[in-house]
Amino acid sequence: MNTEHDILRMRELEHLLDYHSHKYYVENNPEISDREFDELLRELQDLEAKYPNEADPNSPTKRVGSDLTTEFVSVEHRYPMMSLSNTYSSEELGEWIERITNDIGKVEFVVELKFDGTAISLTYENGALLRAVTRGDGRRGDDVTNNVRTIGSVPLKLRGEGYPTLFEIRGEIIMPYASFDRLNREREAAGEPLLANPRNAAAGTLKQQSSQVVAHRGLECTLYQLAGEELSFERHSESLEAARSWGFNISRHTAICRSRDEIEAFIEYWDSRRRELPYATDGIVIKVNSYAQQRTLGSTAKSPRWAVAYKFQAERALTKLLSVDFQVGRTGAVTPVANLEPVQLAGTVVRRASIHNADQIAALDIRIGDMVYVEKGGEIIPKITDVELSERKADSKPFEYITHCPECGSELVRVEGEAKHFCPNSKGCKPQIIGRIVHFVGRKAMDIEGLGGETIELLWESGLLSNIADIYALDSNKIAALPRLGAKSAANIQQGVNNSKDVPFERVLFALGIRFVGETTAKYIASHFRTLDAIMAATRQELAEAEEVGDKIAESIIEYFADPINRDIIERLRSYGLQFVAMERRQHSDVLNGKNVVISGKFIGRSRDDMKALVEAHGGRNIAAVSANVDFIVAGENMGPAKRQKAEKLGITILNEEEFFAMISAADKRSGAAAKEGITEGAEESAARGDIQESNTPQEVVQGSLF
Numbered sequence: 001m002n003t004e005h006d007i008l009r010m011r012e013l014e015h016l017l018d019y020h021s022h023k024y025y026v027e028n029n030p031e032i033s034d035r036e037f038d039e040l041l042r043e044l045q046d047l048e049a050k051y052p053n054e055a056d057p058n059s060p061t062k063r064v065g066s067d068l069t070t071e072f073v074s075v076e077h078r079y080p081m082m083s084l085s086n087t088y089s090s091e092e093l094g095e096w097i098e099r100i101t102n103d104i105g106k107v108e109f110v111v112e113l114k115f116d117g118t119a120i121s122l123t124y125e126n127g128a129l130l131r132a133v134t135r136g137d138g139r140r141g142d143d144v145t146n147n148v149r150t151i152g153s154v155p156l157k158l159r160g161e162g163y164p165t166l167f168e169i170r171g172e173i174i175m176p177y178a179s180f181d182r183l184n185r186e187r188e189a190a191g192e193p194l195l196a197n198p199r200n201a202a203a204g205t206l207k208q209q210s211s212q213v214v215a216h217r218g219l220e221c222t223l224y225q226l227a228g229e230e231l232s233f234e235r236h237s238e239s240l241e242a243a244r245s246w247g248f249n250i251s252r253h254t255a256i257c258r259s260r261d262e263i264e265a266f267i268e269y270w271d272s273r274r275r276e277l278p279y280a281t282d283g284i285v286i287k288v289n290s291y292a293q294q295r296t297l298g299s300t301a302k303s304p305r306w307a308v309a310y311k312f313q314a315e316r317a318l319t320k321l322l323s324v325d326f327q328v329g330r331t332g333a334v335t336p337v338a339n340l341e342p343v344q345l346a347g348t349v350v351r352r353a354s355i356h357n358a359d360q361i362a363a364l365d366i367r368i369g370d371m372v373y374v375e376k377g378g379e380i381i382p383k384i385t386d387v388e389l390s391e392r393k394a395d396s397k398p399f400e401y402i403t404h405c406p407e408c409g410s411e412l413v414r415v416e417g418e419a420k421h422f423c424p425n426s427k428g429c430k431p432q433i434i435g436r437i438v439h440f441v442g443r444k445a446m447d448i449e450g451l452g453g454e455t456i457e458l459l460w461e462s463g464l465l466s467n468i469a470d471i472y473a474l475d476s477n478k479i480a481a482l483p484r485l486g487a488k489s490a491a492n493i494q495q496g497v498n499n500s501k502d503v504p505f506e507r508v509l510f511a512l513g514i515r516f517v518g519e520t521t522a523k524y525i526a527s528h529f530r531t532l533d534a535i536m537a538a539t540r541q542e543l544a545e546a547e548e549v550g551d552k553i554a555e556s557i558i559e560y561f562a563d564p565i566n567r568d569i570i571e572r573l574r575s576y577g578l579q580f581v582a583m584e585r586r587q588h589s590d591v592l593n594g595k596n597v598v599i600s601g602k603f604i605g606r607s608r609d610d611m612k613a614l615v616e617a618h619g620g621r622n623i624a625a626v627s628a629n630v631d632f633i634v635a636g637e638n639m640g641p642a643k644r645q646k647a648e649k650l651g652i653t654i655l656n657e658e659e660f661f662a663m664i665s666a667a668d669k670r671s672g673a674a675a676k677e678g679i680t681e682g683a684e685e686s687a688a689r690g691d692i693q694e695s696n697t698p699q700e701v702v703q704g705s706l707f
């Protein structure tokens with residue numbers, strides 16, 4: 001085979017694979033088998049390996065993802081990503097429609113499903129996917145292009161014609177129930193915490209560092225809004241149809257409505273049938289169809305006036321409260337959990353519900369034997385939201401909250417201003433001891449394989465383990481002799497324990513389980529102080545001065561290290577060789593060699609310390625104050641006006657976050673560290689379809705067969 005032929009074949013394969021991806025992921029109508037698809041893909045992968053310079057950055061092989069770690073660079077949205085104002089009742093919706101009609105007269109609306117996922121903005125240039133950015137704070141989001149490329153229903157190259165040279169299209173990344181359930185089954189089997197809902201799962205997946213993982217999570221992308229300067233449509237509905245013709249996945253459950261009654265019929269239809277959809281929806285979005293009218297209506301600071309969301313009522317069920325258990329967590333916090341008569345709710349049988357604290361029990365006057373309403377919110381465990389007083393028994397008695405720990409009998413305490421009761425017996429109360437060890441070995445902490453909750457409990461009961469330091473003194477022979485364990489488990493545990501000695505300092509700090517020091521806070525503290533000794537020696541004020549650490553966290557850290565038992569544990573952990581010092585920062589490039597840099601303001605998704613570390617990693621020197629010696633300033637969100645004025649007076653270049661990243665990522669690339677970082681119709685035909693819509697049956701109107 002000659003080179004020319006191979007390259008032609010590469011282009012052909014790209015085209016074929018794009019075509020079949022669209023058939024499979026967007027049209028749900030595959031023409032070839034998975035196996036045939038994989039064969040074509042393999043052929044293209046082989047050719048790309050042979051001719052790496054010929055590989056298209058948007059090649060279908062990119063959908064497979066890679067295991068290189070992605071760093072998410074923050075990017076400014078060309079057009080801000082706004083949110084929608086919500087309505088919760090027919091009356092509120094009626095008022096909105098009336099306001100709009102009073103303002104601008106007769107209006108045509110487009111009604112769409114409100115997909116419950118995570119918003120995304122895709123930019124296309126010359127028909128190829130250029131960038132995918134999360135919503136972030138609406139002004140700036142994270143560049144997640146590598147991950148989004150793996151989503152089958154996102155076209156990497158557009159089909160058809162008439163698309164602008166440069167435009168953005170917005171939509172939602174969703175995780176269908178089938179993928180969500182599979183993922184949670186896998187997590188359960190691996191002993192990992194379950195994800196609360198498909199929305200969180202989709203958002204979490206998009207931020208995965210390995211695009212290979214994303215590729216296996218079964219995400220989908222549905223689009224609902226176009227933005228750009230060269231768009232020539234008069235109506236939103238036309239833009240959706242055009243986008244469908246270019247290969248985007250546009251929901252068919254979309255309709256044009258011309259009256260409040262039609263909108264209400266659509267809402268009613270989907271409120272009762274949305275459970276039949278393969279993905280989560282939480283309402284209906286109603287948009288003014290005409291772009292001219294949209295412009296007249298304009299926007300408030302947060303949301304457009306030309307669109308509104310109608311939120312579905314969360315599903316709830318009525319059932320009997322049988323009893324209340326009290327769970328004690330690793331911090332000693334007591335949480336009441338309701339035992340219910342089993343009841344069907346949103347596809348699952350509910351037996352338990354959370355009631356957050358004593359105040360909530362008192363506020364709702366919840367009593368044993370009451371008929372209570374349960375709702376599924378964002379969490380896995382549903383919550384009690386109300387009591388049906390009309391069904392209360394005459395002899396029911398107010399609920400009395402416990403005064404003593406159900407596990408160890410200690411008297412509970414309640415700190416002023418805190419909602420929860422606490423068991424103060426942190427060193428002698430079993431769930432607290434076990435909980436701390438379970439937290440320590442967890443995946444995001446020391447990640448010790450082989451040590452799950454049950455094993456820890458067994459080791460504790462056998463007297464082999466009573467605190468986190470004991471983990472490093474475990475005797476394999478003694479473990480192997482325990483029931484249900486054995487030599488293989490013992491070797492496994494030993495291996496996991498040894499491996500954990502390499503876990504970076506920030507995770508060790510998180511693993512200690514200091515109250516209020518979560519995963520992110522631990523990162524900030526580790527990056528600021530660099531060593532455990534420095535943290536232990538810091539005063540309350542020094543701690544509180546570190547980014548993301550307030551008085552409450554500083555107080556908790558002081559308290560933790562003031563405890564002699566904790567200090568003893570720390571010294572033992574040190575002697576076993578755990579990482580108590582942050583790793584040396586890697587030198588990425590020398591692009592900032594000899595440069596004096598001031599980092600100022602707040603940055604999106606990164607601490608100032610991280611920014612400073614990047615300056616050093618690229619050879620630069622961090623300077624605190626603006627002076628004539630400074631080469632440039634990287635300005636974040638709220639750089640002080642005085643500093644800015646001074647810089648301008650001295651003629652010092654001020655870079656924003658994006659410009660700074662462009663500078664260092666170009667250097668990263670040079671130094672080889674790049675890895676880091678439906679129906680085609682014109683307007684006329686569409687208008688003609690608008691006429692046909694009038695004669696559709698109401699059923700067709702509400703189901704959205706119009707698009």
Ligand code: IVH
Nearest residue numbers: 082083084112113114115119172224285304
């Ligand atoms: S339009 C300016 N259409 O809801 C409005 N949003 O609360 C642009 N969403 O951030 C959004 N389905 O993530 C629109 N059919 C739909 C939607 C939708 C879900 C989400 C979107 C947005 C949020 C607003």
